[in-house]
Amino acid sequence: MGVLDGKVAIVTGAGRGIGKATAKVYAREGAKVVVASRTPANVQKVVDEITAEGFIAIGVPTDVGKKDEMFNMVAKTVEAFGTVDILVNNAQGFGTEENPRASTIPTPLEDTDDAEWDYTFRTGASATLWGMQAVFPHMKVNGGRIINFSSGSGIEGFPGNTCYNATKEAIRALTRTAAREWGKYGISVNTVNPSLKTDAWDNWMANNTDFVEGLKDKMPLGFLGDAEEHGGPWMVWLASKGGEYVTGMTFFLNGGRYMN
Numbered sequence: 001m002g003v004l005d006g007k008v009a010i011v012t013g014a015g016r017g018i019g020k021a022t023a024k025v026y027a028r029e030g031a032k033v034v035v036a037s038r039t040p041a042n043v044q045k046v047v048d049e050i051t052a053e054g055f056i057a058i059g060v061p062t063d064v065g066k067k068d069e070m071f072n073m074v075a076k077t078v079e080a081f082g083t084v085d086i087l088v089n090n091a092q093g094f095g096t097e098e099n100p101r102a103s104t105i106p107t108p109l110e111d112t113d114d115a116e117w118d119y120t121f122r123t124g125a126s127a128t129l130w131g132m133q134a135v136f137p138h139m140k141v142n143g144g145r146i147i148n149f150s151s152g153s154g155i156e157g158f159p160g161n162t163c164y165n166a167t168k169e170a171i172r173a174l175t176r177t178a179a180r181e182w183g184k185y186g187i188s189v190n191t192v193n194p195s196l197k198t199d200a201w202d203n204w205m206a207n208n209t210d211f212v213e214g215l216k217d218k219m220p221l222g223f224l225g226d227a228e229e230h231g232g233p234w235m236v237w238l239a240s241k242g243g244e245y246v247t248g249m250t251f252f253l254n255g256g257r258y259m260n
């Protein structure tokens, strides 16, 4: 018996990092998981890992920056499992459509590139909105949980991260708006703001070593958390019984680096 038994969960960006960790812990808690991410080979690998453990998952390769693919992802989920109970809008693109990057490269605000602004927004705030719109008809009937992803970089305004900061704060605004509009349907909508060791973190650190090392030094708990070990239980709690009375909030999974 798992705490998500029978639930249907979509996790975007589940090919690596926090999304992959979330897909795996949800499946172990009994959810039927849709692994939705950009690179088909990564999607298949995660599906194989979950099914090898004896749990249920299907893969739907999805570029979250394309509205039709987001709606198709939800349609495929409903076709396979009948509904959707949990949506984790975790994916976030960096760089541009032509030149996607693994993380941000520090750029002064005055030099912000239009193509990067557009792509960061399309794969961030727009993708989050499209995902929420696509699941709404299903969650309106049975209630549901939506978990979106923001960043301390947006909240604190880390220098050099203009596009990323702006889209991540737009996601928090979308979260609060949906939480207020959809509470009457039993849909809770929250944002997670992580500091967890992933490829994106490592790539960001490679381009901002002193700054990022400095952030780690400000963590009172003294270590950078692991996506599955430290992020997983929190993601499960938000999606399970007990999380239903919490909505519109931002949760910080950051070793105490930022406190509110």
Ligand SMILES: NC(=O)c1ccc[n+]([C@@H]2O[C@H](COP(=O)([O-])OP(=O)(O)OC[C@H]3O[C@@H](n4cnc5c(N)ncnc54)[C@H](OP(=O)(O)O)[C@@H]3O)[C@@H](O)[C@H]2O)c1
Pocket (backbone or CB within 6 Å): 012, 013, 014, 015, 016, 017, 018, 019, 036, 037, 038, 039, 042, 062, 063, 064, 065, 090, 091, 092, 093, 094, 102, 123, 149, 150, 151, 152, 193, 194, 195, 196, 197, 198, 199, 200, 201
């Ligand atoms: N790690 C942290 O400490 C941290 C801090 C603040 C915020 N966040 C946020 O947390 C979320 C997860 O971050 P992470 O560190 O786990 O990232 P990650 O390790 O870079 O993994 C990102 C995943 O998203 C997928 N992805 C990227 N662009 C996509 C697109 N256009 N369509 C579909 N999938 C796409 C990638 O797919 P591929 O396999 O194809 O590359 C990959 O599987 C993001 O929203 C990020 O902004 C993370």
